Amino acid sequence: MNILKFGGTSVGSAQSISALMEILKKEKGDENPIVVLSAMGGVTNTLLEMAENARNASDYADQLKQVEARHFEVIRTLLPAGAQNPVLTKLKIYFNELEDILQSVYNLRELSSQTKDLILSYGERCSTVMVSHIACQHFANALFVNGAELIKTDSNFGQAKVNTQLTETLIRDFYESNKDKLLFVTGFISSNEEGRITTLGRGGSDYTAAIWGGALNAQEIQIWTDVDGMLTADPRIVKKAFSLPELSYIEAMELSYFGAKVIYPPTMTPAFLKKIPIVIKNTFNVDFEGTYIKHGAHASNLPIKGISSIDEISILNLSGSGMVGKAGFSGRLFSLLSREQINVVLITQSSSEHSITFAVKPSDALKALSLINKEFELELQARKLEYPEVENGLSVLAIVGENMKRTPGISGKLFNALGRNGVNIRAIAQGSSEYNISVILSRADLSKAVNAVHDAFYSDLKKTLNVFCLGTGNIGKTLFQQLQNQMPFLAKNNDLQVKVMGVSNTRKMYLNPDGLDLANWEETLETQGEQADLGEFIKQMKNMNLANCVFVDNTASHNPIQFYLDVLQSSISVVTCNKIGNSAEYDQYVAFKQAARKHGVDFYYETNVGAGLPIIRTLKDLMLSGDRIGRIEAILSGTISYIFNNFKGDRLFHEVVKEAQDLGYTEPDPRDDLNGKDFMRKMLILARDAGYALEEKDVAIESMLPADCLAAASVPDFYVAMEKNAAHFENLKQEAAKGNKVLRYIGKLEDGKVAITLQMVDDSHPFYMLSGSDNIISFTTDRYKERPLVVKGPGAGAEVTAAGVFADIINVGKR
């Protein structure tokens, strides 16, 4: 025989009660199950408020009317007119009684815990009477049972202690004579020796189910709720949290102790003692198999079973020389707190015995403080103890699992995930059971921390990269296209989810904690975006406080650069194709790298040189493996390459430039390519990566433009100037052709000196054979001495550049 307990949401509406009936039809085998019910969702709270309102001489009549109306509406919806009257009458009697009680509270301005229990009992009584009557439509043998009469307790109202022996006898006797019935039992309520109503405290209906299960040796106890069982983390915090198929009792206890409100642990004791499995099921998703809590639960291959948290916690720290070697000191402290009913959530003690830190609910913190000040007055005055202080605004995060005991590296993984995401740990405690490790951290970091830890432990399951993008031009647009196309593949083959959480251009910005749908990002940005404000964008990005964040700069602007440091210091990785940052002052370039290292995040800029070609990466690998760069020779302007390769026949120079611009090879401002500035930036970045502390002025640039082209004040002027100077370019071309040579704009780094020159090279030169927008770079190093290491290929264009940015983003995800 099974016990089926339905929580508040499962009896909360006509719809859920219909679902409940269907579940009963399915679950009802040869033996009748026993159904335990909670009050309709929200009713217990309303009853409590009404009681307090009555005591404070405030109005409660409206609330009473609403509670009544909710019940009546369900009855009118689910019962045919002819069957409504008997149950409406019964409920009306309950509500009249309740009104009388509230009126007395109102008159006396007094609310005892005994009266409070009586008032609360109407929640379960009303719901159970109602549901049992509705059940009569489906089952001939439905019977309402006032569970209060069978569960006997002491007179500790509000949290009564069960007289197990007597209760079990009563339940067994009752069941013996009612086996043939389908019993609908009120949860939560009980009665004392005099027959007065008591309640079982928090999670009381689960407790009722467990008590009945224990008394009758049930096969299993099913807890029907509105979520898919126990999850790896709070799904409101971690979108990727998933249901656990099995847990041991202890794991369920630990998980529920912090957070997971699916069941309340003490309620499980009767089931635990008799080894009765508990299954958590979802009334609103009957296909969900359920989470099984049982003895000998499969130690699955999950290193931890879940992450739980307490949102708000305060800590107190007691320290001082007076504690060293003083046996019984912590005994004195904690018996004091327990005597005063202050629940200590967590304790850590330093190995030197110099200090004890403990966590309590914020509402208990000041009381604890004053108790300590009183109890240890002498020690405090003698300065043997420091005056303790309360620290607020903190949360607890705990990882839970029985496998932890056997698996090395669990705590390392936990701390690494937190550290990498810039989460500062205030205190650590490991349960002596080794079933949980808890850390105290700033409340502002909790959501990020839980996500980071979830990703770290279930990384083989799926990892999310949260991406914030600046720039929706040539490169930005193409990147979004590529991301959208590739997402299913990444999810399937790499368990990686890339989510664009924010985007901005110069006009508009849009951030969304649920992520941006890339299928229509342009429309979303246009219609829902707010006016762009870079500082605000960064601020909102930081405030989202997400784990695994990447800030992507796809602009050609100076403005984002000033935020890189701040972003890196906020433990957010930076990926940039914008060369301005790395090619400005050397000190700034160094600062970016140091900040990334210090905060355990990445700073990637592969596309700064040669677009998607693996140039930065190659140089880095050479340096890391101890090679020494002797010389770098390179063609690194895709635009100029394209121009020289296509400036043929009777084509005019400026026309070819325009073509390169239309093909997306040039900088937003093509003058930056033609005047050598873009090339200079790349050479400077390479030189710096090769270990030289150079500045812009150290790069000698031979210009290929006549003076009035260089002086052009705008892009249109620039085109006019190039057209006017057609003869100059034609001469260059002719001269090269005469010697069977081609024009090449070549950069060279040697002995710490950088120069970019215009050359005419013949077919003996390794750079002779280039086509399209090709870049080529040759590294001559200690190891690549006789023949250099060469990287060659298209070095400009939206597709290859966006692909390079994409690869950098994915590389952030890999770590």
Ligand SMILES: NC(=O)c1ccc[n+]([C@@H]2O[C@H](COP(=O)([O-])OP(=O)(O)OC[C@H]3O[C@@H](n4cnc5c(N)ncnc54)[C@H](O)[C@@H]3O)[C@@H](O)[C@H]2O)c1
């Ligand atoms: N085209 C290539 O082959 C290539 C190769 C490597 C690197 N890059 C680099 O890619 C970058 C982008 O080039 P593009 O051709 O896409 O430029 P683009 O002009 O087409 O787009 C630039 C985008 O940046 C936005 N923007 C500018 N300032 C901004 C700010 N302060 N805040 C937010 N958004 C801002 C603009 O609104 C625009 O959407 C440049 O830095 C360029 O050097 C380009």
Ligand SMILES: N[C@@H](CCO)C(=O)O
């Ligand atoms: N404008 C650049 C883009 C690649 O960085 C070029 O032509 O090389």
Ligand code: NA
């Ligand atoms: Na590159």
